[in-house]
Amino acid sequence: MLETGCLSDSRSFPGRSKPARQSTRQGFVPAEAAREAEAAKVPGLSARIAAAAIIADVVQGGHRLDECFSPQAVPNRLSGLDPRDVALTRSIATVSLRRLGVIRHALGELLEKGLPRQAGRLEYTLIAAAGQLLFLDAADHAAIDLAVRATKLEPKTGPYAGMVNGVLRNLLRRRDEFLEVAASGEYDAPPWLAQRWRKSYGEEAARAIVAMYMREPPLDVSVKSDAGDWAGKLDGVVLPTGSVRVKSRTAVAELPGYRDGEWWVQDAAAALPARLLAAKPDERVLDMCAAPGGKTAQLALARAQVTALDRSAERLKLLASNLSRLDLRAAVAVGDATGYQAQPFDAILVDAPCSATGTARRHPDVPWTKKPGDIEALAALQAKMLARAALLTKAGGRIVYCTCSLEPEEGEQQIAAFLRRNPDFCRAPVTAAADGVPAEFITRDGDLRTLPCYWPNEDARLAGIDGFFAARLVRGA
Numbered sequence: 001m002l003e004t005g006c007l008s009d010s011r012s013f014p015g016r017s018k019p020a021r022q023s024t025r026q027g028f029v030p031a032e033a034a035r036e037a038e039a040a041k042v043p044g045l046s047a048r049i050a051a052a053a054i055i056a057d058v059v060q061g062g063h064r065l066d067e068c069f070s071p072q073a074v075p076n077r078l079s080g081l082d083p084r085d086v087a088l089t090r091s092i093a094t095v096s097l098r099r100l101g102v103i104r105h106a107l108g109e110l111l112e113k114g115l116p117r118q119a120g121r122l123e124y125t126l127i128a129a130a131g132q133l134l135f136l137d138a139a140d141h142a143a144i145d146l147a148v149r150a151t152k153l154e155p156k157t158g159p160y161a162g163m164v165n166g167v168l169r170n171l172l173r174r175r176d177e178f179l180e181v182a183a184s185g186e187y188d189a190p191p192w193l194a195q196r197w198r199k200s201y202g203e204e205a206a207r208a209i210v211a212m213y214m215r216e217p218p219l220d221v222s223v224k225s226d227a228g229d230w231a232g233k234l235d236g237v238v239l240p241t242g243s244v245r246v247k248s249r250t251a252v253a254e255l256p257g258y259r260d261g262e263w264w265v266q267d268a269a270a271a272l273p274a275r276l277l278a279a280k281p282d283e284r285v286l287d288m289c290a291a292p293g294g295k296t297a298q299l300a301l302a303r304a305q306v307t308a309l310d311r312s313a314e315r316l317k318l319l320a321s322n323l324s325r326l327d328l329r330a331a332v333a334v335g336d337a338t339g340y341q342a343q344p345f346d347a348i349l350v351d352a353p354c355s356a357t358g359t360a361r362r363h364p365d366v367p368w369t370k371k372p373g374d375i376e377a378l379a380a381l382q383a384k385m386l387a388r389a390a391l392l393t394k395a396g397g398r399i400v401y402c403t404c405s406l407e408p409e410e411g412e413q414q415i416a417a418f419l420r421r422n423p424d425f426c427r428a429p430v431t432a433a434a435d436g437v438p439a440e441f442i443t444r445d446g447d448l449r450t451l452p453c454y455w456p457n458e459d460a461r462l463a464g465i466d467g468f469f470a471a472r473l474v475r476g477a
């Protein structure tokens, strides 16, 4: 339920002379209908084609992986696929993006001369097939055969079917070698991000963050009441912060209590900022970047008078439907937070758009679609939102600012700059005792900082937490 912005960072394999530049939409659409009909005749082929197309949409086109699986996705790569094929497409695309670094390394080793130019989606067919051969339990011969068939179906890639066959068979022969490279973690994050995390958190934590990003995320939910009871019903545990971590792998909508609106999906770290705002009944509260509404639900549950503002009308529809399922109320407003005007509020939550580098377990596309410049641009937007929030806060009122980013520019540095510019505000430090937040999550300045490597556990269903930053600020009376 967390969301990320996405911009493309098209990268090439080592050893490739030039990326095969091609617009995803222009290149893939024309033969679509005929190819779909052909592909539908071979079990599993449509899912492989869809997975390769989605990986291309993400890596080349800058789409968010989640978005590609939404019914509103444009282009929609899933039309006509049955639910089993959609699930297979999702697992191939997800693992291929999670492991993109080492897959690119392996393909770079195998493609000594690089990829041919003008080769359509060849690169992404290879990535999807390598993802299956290295990291999924799919039958090897099916992964190779279907990649070759997918290659033959598209005029641009057709001539390279023999090459695809050869490369994937060589990959299979050298699989143990590439799995050892994968285990070293060397290629698991783009170098510029790994370097940033080493600088911010030290070598050991940076390694642990990246290692956590190679694992499936747990399912955390926020419950309306009686966490212990719901932990029992959902085969879960109550976390020290009050969220329930669900061990069951049943589809979310099929779990007990979902349809009755008793809980909503929300990472344990994402549940903390609204808690820090501590909204009281009837207080006027602005949720400045509200959709899809995980934090709005918390504020509404506290019986505050919540205004849920977001720039995206589409995402606010999702918020409205989430609140309706939960039988919770908020006033909804579509608008740009940086220019929003209203009577001052008692409390404001600024859950600002950010690079989302703390959520790469849930969004394995994030590390491969962000660029260094994005962080600067997002930090500038966040500063504007904070400035507007300051104008909209009553004397004595409070702001909680948060991002799901690991980057200090979007967290600690943002708040330091805000406090320099706004001497009428001061920090209200987070404390373990009063806020019910584990002491290891609290920085020396009294902000919240969670790292994905916290709460390690052998069982992936119980391990880790999203990377979040939150600061609580109070305006002088």
Ligand SMILES: C[S@@+](CC[C@H](N)C(=O)[O-])C[C@H]1O[C@@H](n2cnc3c(N)ncnc32)[C@H](O)[C@@H]1O
Pocket: 001, 002, 003, 288, 289, 290, 291, 292, 293, 294, 295, 296, 309, 310, 311, 312, 315, 335, 336, 337, 338, 351, 352, 353, 354
């Ligand atoms: C991190 S998400 C919010 C998640 C949400 N608070 C939750 O807990 O479910 C950031 C949101 O900011 C919205 N957004 C981006 N730019 C905005 C702007 N200028 N004004 C208002 N909302 C904006 C996005 O549409 C997105 O829904």
